[in-house]
Amino acid sequence: QVHLVESGGGLVQPGGSLRLSCAASGFDFSSAGMSWYRQAPGKERELVAVINTFGDGTYYADSVKGRFTISRDNAKSTMYLQMNSLKPDDTAVYYCTGRNAWGQGTQVTVSS
Numbered sequence: 001q002v003h004l005v006e007s008g009g010g011l012v013q014p015g016g017s018l019r020l021s022c023a024a025s026g027f028d029f030s031s032a033g034m035s036w037y038r039q040a041p042g043k044e045r046e047l048v049a050v051i052n053t054f055g056d057g058t059y060y061a062d063s064v065k066g067r068f069t070i071s072r073d074n075a076k077s078t079m080y081l082q083m084n085s086l087k088p089d090d091t092a093v094y095y096c097t098g099r100n101a102w103g104q105g106t107q108v109t110v111s112s
C-alpha cells in the first residue's frame with residue numbers, strides 16, 4: 001500500500017526558511033517521479049515542483065523558481081522541499097504525491 005507522509009511545516013516569518021520532507025513507503029520509491037503541490041485557502045491546488053527518479057531532472061513553478069529546491073534521497077525513500085526567502089503568498093498546505101498517491105499535507109504559514 002502506497003503511503004506518503006509529509007512533515008516539516010510550521011509558522012515562519014517572511015524571508016525565513018523551512019524544509020519539508022515526504023517519507024514514502026509501500027512502493028519502489030527510486031523508480032517513481034515525485035512532486036510537491038500546495039493549496040492555499042480558497043484556491044485550487046497548484047503544482048510547485050517535480051523531480052525525476054534519479055533526482056537530476058527538476059521542474060519548478062515560476063512563483064517559486066530560485067527560492068525552492070526539490071531533492072530526494074532514494075536510499076531513505078524520502079523527498080524534500082527546501083524553501084527559502086518565504087513570502088506570505090507561500091502560505092498553504094503542502095502535499096507530496098507520487099505513484100497516484102497523496103500525503104495528508106503539512107501546513108506552511110508565512111506571517112510576521
